[in-house]
Amino acid sequence: MQSGLGIQRRSVFWRNLFIFLSVMGPGLITANVDNDAGGITTYSVAGAHFGYSLLWIFIPLAIVLVIIQEMCSRMGVVTGKGLADLIRERFGVRITFYAMIIFIFSNLTNTIAEFSGIAASCEIFGISRYVSLPISAVLVWWVVVKGTYKSVEKVFLAACLLYLAYVATGFLVKPQWTDVGLAMITPQFSFEPVYLLIMMGLIGTTIAPWMQFYQQSSVVEKGIKLKNYKFARLDVIIGGIIVNIIAIFIIISCAATLFKSGIRIETAKDAALALKPLAGRYCSALFAFGLLNASLFAAMILPLATAYSVCEGLGWEAGVDKRMKEAPQFYFLFTALIVVGAGVIMFPNLNLIMVMLLSQAANAVFLPFVLVFMLILINDKRLMGDYCNSRFYNIVVWATVVLLIALTTAFAVTAFIARN
Amino acid sequence: MTDGMNIDEIKTRAREMFVNFSEILGKRVKDMDGVFVGDVWDISAKVGEVYPKSDELIISVGRFRRTYAALQWSKIARIEDSIFLNVKKREIKFSPEAKQYEFLFKRDVLDQQVVDTFNHKVRRVNDVHFLRVNNELVIAHVEIGTRGLLRRLGWEKPVDMAVSLVNKNSPYLKQDDVVSWKYIQPVSLSSAGMTMKLSLTEKQLLSIPPADLGDMIFDLDVNHRMVLFRSLDLKTKSKVFEHLTPEEQKTLLRDLDKKEAALIISHMPPDEATDFLERLPRASVANLLTLVESARAKKLSTLLGYSSDSAGGLMTTEFVSVPETATAGDAIEFIKSKTREFESVFYIYIVDDKNRLKGITAIRLLLFAAPGDNILKTAFPSTVYVHLRDSAREVAYLMDRYKVSAIPVVDERKVLQGIITSDDILSQVIAIAWRRRPKNIKGV
Helix, strand or coil, X not given: CHHHHHHHHHHHHHHHHHHHHHHCCHHHHHHHHHCCXXXXXXXXXXXXXXXXXXXXXXXXXXXXXXXXHHHHXXXXXXXXXXXXXXXXXXXHHHHHHHHHHHHHHHHHHHHHHHHHHHHHHHHHCCCCHHHHHHHHHHHHHHHHHCCCHHHHHHHHHHHHHHHHHHHHHHHHCCCCHHHHHHHHHCCCCCCCHHHHHHHHHHHHHHCCHHHHHHHHHHHHHHCCCHHHHHHHHHHHHHHHHHHHHHHHHHHHHHHHHHHCCCCCCCCHHHHHHHHHHHHHHHHHHHHHHHHHHHHHHHHHHHHHHHHHHHHHHHCCCCCCCCCCCCCHHHHHHHHHHHHHHHHHHCCCCCCHHHHHHHHHHHHHHHXXXXXXXXXXXXXXXXXXXXXXXXXXXXXXXXXXXXXXXXXXXXXXXXXXXXXX | CCCCCCHHHHHHHHHHHEEEHHHHHCCEEECCCCCEEEEEEEEEECCCCCCCEEEEEEEEECCCCCEEEEEEHHHEEEECCCXXXXXXXXXXXXXXXXXXXXXXXXXXXXXXXXXXXXXXXXXXXXXXXXXXXXXXXXXXXXXXXXXXXXXXXXCHHHHHHHHHHHCCCCHHHHCCCEEEHHHEEECCECCCCCCECCCCCHHHHHCCCHHHHHHHHHHCCHHHHHHHHHCCCHHHHHHHHHCCCHHHHHHHHHHCCHHHHHHHHHHCCHHHHHHHHHCCCHHHHHHHHXXXXXXXXXXXXXXXXXXXXXXXXXXXXXCEEEEXXXXXXXXXXXXXXXXXXXXXXXXXXXXXXXXXXXXXXXHHHHHHCCCCCEHHHHCCCCCCCEECCCEHHHHHHHHHHHCCCEEEEECCCCEEEEEXXXXXXXXXXXHHHHCCCHHHCCCC
């Protein structure tokens, strides 16, 4: 009965593939939104300023990213609730309220980064930020409130294929792959404040605090069942690996072009030069288009996800299917985030690259808070039953918390010393 | 002032009768000698009463290695700034694990989502008001408003002051957003499993209009959603299902087993059921219809054959037709026996032996006719109808022009196929006007 078995195995494969395709999404989408304006900028700056020397960070980063995202999906699948809901129910209103204030602040800095990405990319096309920002802010608000976001999501996702330009460039520039490989596995460290800042940026942009909330909500919304959980995990792993591969290729491209010829990134135009080997004189347009897509995509998701989570935690009505009178706090928060996010960038002569970089470093400061909440929740037997964290997971995530705090302190201290 | 009390005093007395749970949670517990014993952790109650009463006080000590102790309510001497016990500290046994309780006020109510059957919403509880009866606490209201939120943050007084500076008569100061416990359905899951504690009778849930109930179900998280939905009877289930948006229907369908779904579909009015089935892939429609009772399945598959914005797609097969030979009395008897489960009966359609439409009459006209009259005598002077392939626009135009609340649909040979009621056409017209599914618009 050799052939019979073969057929059976085959049909199991197809069935599994089908289940995976139906469960897939949250991990991949979160991963792609992760490569937002702040992400592209931070990776570019890291490559242009430090060559390959920060590449080693991506192996541990990928592991931690997958572990953290996996924890979120697991909590979402097991409890059927969002992270903000769980925080409220476990820690009470007071802690939730202050956690939400930090959360809003952190997401505001990220929203600001998305709008600076929009401004920077439009400036490459020669459009003034005083034109591009109001238009994009209204566009973002309108698309989301009118409930058409779901239909544009696919367009954004498709446009994320533009990142492949970096992968192509990475091969075109013919780097010394042995050097790259060596840099991947040789940890290097420097107490130079800029180095520490960019390191914080890399961590903060790859594992942004808002992603945990977003990931968990998407898993809940998708209604993934416990029995299909292993497929959701695969989704997270694939997403996490894709983010890191693209990040690595952005760094390789920038290191092989900008770093080599001593160009430092001051404006988005400089960053675009990394794509020159691939796109020649069209590199600026290609880069600008990719950046615009990434920024708009994230600018739609971030304020919406923030408003949802905050209202969820504080027990206010939320949702774009509600009327403004029914959910005033929700609409206020959502609108305020967009208005402030776009408004800050209108400030004349603001260094957009710096804004994007700092916002991602700020993520690394806020991340430990989120992780501690997650660790307490996921180890709560009453909540998670048999799906609590393994000891290995706990050790990795606690170590991440400690290292992040240490890194932030180190940066603060060295920056203070350097100033004086 | 006969009893010597002024209004303010009455107000103060009334306020003293109630105590906020958040205040109790912050209190220290002291023994009969005033020695500190522990902090309030939670309060348990017996389930089954309409207004649960405090049963045991659970206290805890230690921050990292917390230990717990449960105290019978009779051991509480008085509740003041601290809670004083009438026992000594050494008599109290602490253990590292709290006892298992069925119902705890903090765990199951405070900060949790509850179903508010009075306002038809899912709420998050900001505070709980207890009524003091002798020494005992009886749950009275839950607080859902901003003020309760601010109180727990410790900002009530400053915000009150700020608001009264702006507007002394602000409604914010006058009223607390509270809901009586009798309208509250806690939905917390017990640690044992996924069973919902139904402290309320389902009657209260059933008094909620199905559209609101559907909204509420979707405000709950996935696990609770199914538990609440499953707790409804079949009729309510199909009513709720009918009022959901297409996306919500799909979400719910995913969690239902096929048999349950088929049952719900067969209990929906045929036109609503077709609306829903139309959006599903062909394979799953066929799959579902095999589980639906055969006569109903046949009807549904016929309706599915028409495009959704043509008269054929809009119509329902739920109507009353009587043969042209019948009398007015026959017709009334017929209506009484057949139409109990119909959405609405406005008109009666008169057909010949080949089921061809001959005339239309109304219940009102039948009631005024002599029982022995031939039914055709009661018919309207003109018979307005539409064809299967007529568009929704034409249907709406005709219904408006002749001011009818339902219009019959016939095929080429004038054989009666179904009727379109005004609410079906109204949702089409609204959809055209709003360019959006009408069910997404709340409060219209």
